[in-house]
Amino acid sequence: MSISSPSGPSVNRGEDVEPGEEKVCAVCGDRATGYHFHVMTCEGCKGFFRRSIIKGVHFTCPFTRSCLITKAKRRQCQACRLQKCLNVGMRKDTGVTGWVPVSPGAVILSEEALRQRRALRGQRRMAREQPGGLSAEQQELISLLIAAHQRTFDSSFSQFSHYWPAVRLCLPSPRPQSPPEPGVPPPAWPPSPQPDCLDEDVLPDVFSMLPHFADLSTFMIQQVINFAKEIPAFSRSLPIDDQISLLKGSTLEICQIQFNTVFNMETNAWECGQHCYTIHDGALAGFQQIYLEPLLKFHISLKKLQLHEAEYVLLQAMLLFSPDHAGITQRKFIDEFQEKVALTLKSYIDHRHPMPEGRFLYAKLLLLLTELQTLKVENTRQILHIQDLSIMTPLLSEIIS
Structure with a gap:
């Protein structure tokens, strides 16, 4: 032709x-x-x-x-x-x-x-060069936060040194003994009763887990402080007063996000290396069910989302860089950085979670953060009413002051 x-x-x-x-x-x-x-x-x-x-x-x-x-x-x-x-x-x-x-x-x-075609080609080329559809700046932010988390969070709790052992209140109760075998003489002394750990029959004025909980709180808070110091936008760009305000406003919430990484949804327990905690231990430390039950529900809901490590650290950064905390002077800088973190989280979810599971994931996370804020208020209220807890851990007292 x-x-x-x-x-x-x-x-x-x-x-x-x-x-x-x-x-x-x-x-x-x-x-x-x-x-x-x-x-x-x-x-x-x-x-x-x-x-x-x-x-x-x-x-x-x-x-x-x-x-x-x-x-x-x-x-x-x-x-x-x-x-x-x-x-x-x-x-x-x-x-x-x-x-x-x-x-x-x-x-x-x-x-x-x-010009429009060249711009479109440039955008497509950048998209091909950026893994997962994330910009180079977003990738760098995620890498920085993950590195900060890994350097400061001890998921095995191997560095957790406590002065008070975890003591759950136990009362002795006899257990039925097996009949002695023929030809075996009976023991010269009666068998010792075996302890049964009671879930309900705990005296309300006996907080056997309180000292251990105080040590654990100090350990978790110190890890959050170290995490914040690893972020240049926090440690190098903000005055010390703003750093203190941000930590006071977000540390308890960030502790819960970190705690969720070791939560076992099958057992409803937080598995911290050699230690294992349930909401019953929280009750032994003096916390009330009005806080403990919603707390457990929150951790189950967050764990069901099956977040990646990047999403956990981005959530922590979103909570840390909140311009709504009292006493902030660099509000504009903090607000812009939080927005950058939020956009990075949204982009990561859009490109790393296939549909339909990822369709409403970002919205669900925002709702859970709102729920976490309510939990923090109740948590603070109960800490202030638990006798001797603030005295045992000055760092916790400083955070909630």
Whole structure:
């Protein structure tokens, strides 16, 4: 198949070119790169034709309108070069200023359309270069937060040193003994009663877990402080008064986010290395069910979302950089950084959680953060009413002051 022009030779289409055969520009004879505006041309003649049509320039030949157009001489006469483009069959349409169709698969673009296309190509190229659709800045932020978390959070609690052992109130109660085997003499003393740990029969004024809980609270708070210090936007960009205000306002909430990483949904227990805690231990420390039951529900709901490590650390950073805390002076900086963290979390969820599970994940997290704020208020109220708890841990007392 060929395309012929009334004033020029026919030009073969791609299917007539033999494999391996060198393709030649029908206008100047240079090496062609493909079909442009319906004709096999080089990049130079393609660009020249496009610019000439878009600008609508009227060229004048200084000679006899019969200049020879070759690779070496194609710049010498624009009028004859444009005429040669038309003669070999390149199509034009100057009646449209945007996308100008000239053939199936070929268009002439206005300058504005070209800028838009270049911008779109740049965006697509950046998207290909950015893993998971995250920008380089977002990837760097996630890496920084994960590194800070890993350096400061001891998930095995191997560094947790406590002065008071975890003592659960136990009362002795006899258990039925197996009958002695024939020929075995009875023991010389009666069997010792076996302890049964009671869940309900705990005296309300006996808080056997309180000292241990005080040590655990100090350990968790110190980890949050160290996490914050690892973030340059916190430790290097904010005055010390703002740092203190942010920590006072967010530490208890961040502790719960970190605690959720070791929560076992099957046993409803927080497995901290050699230690294992339940809400019954919280009751032994003096906390009331009005706080403990919603706390357990919160951890179950958060654990069901199956968050990645990146999402846990982004949540912690969102809580830390809250401009709503009292006494803040660099409110604008903190607000902008929190917004950056929130957008990064949203982008991460959009690209790392397949549908339909990830459809409402971000919204669910925001609702849980609101619920966590309510839990913090009740937690603070109960801490202040538990006798001796603030005295046992000055750091906790400073946080809730």
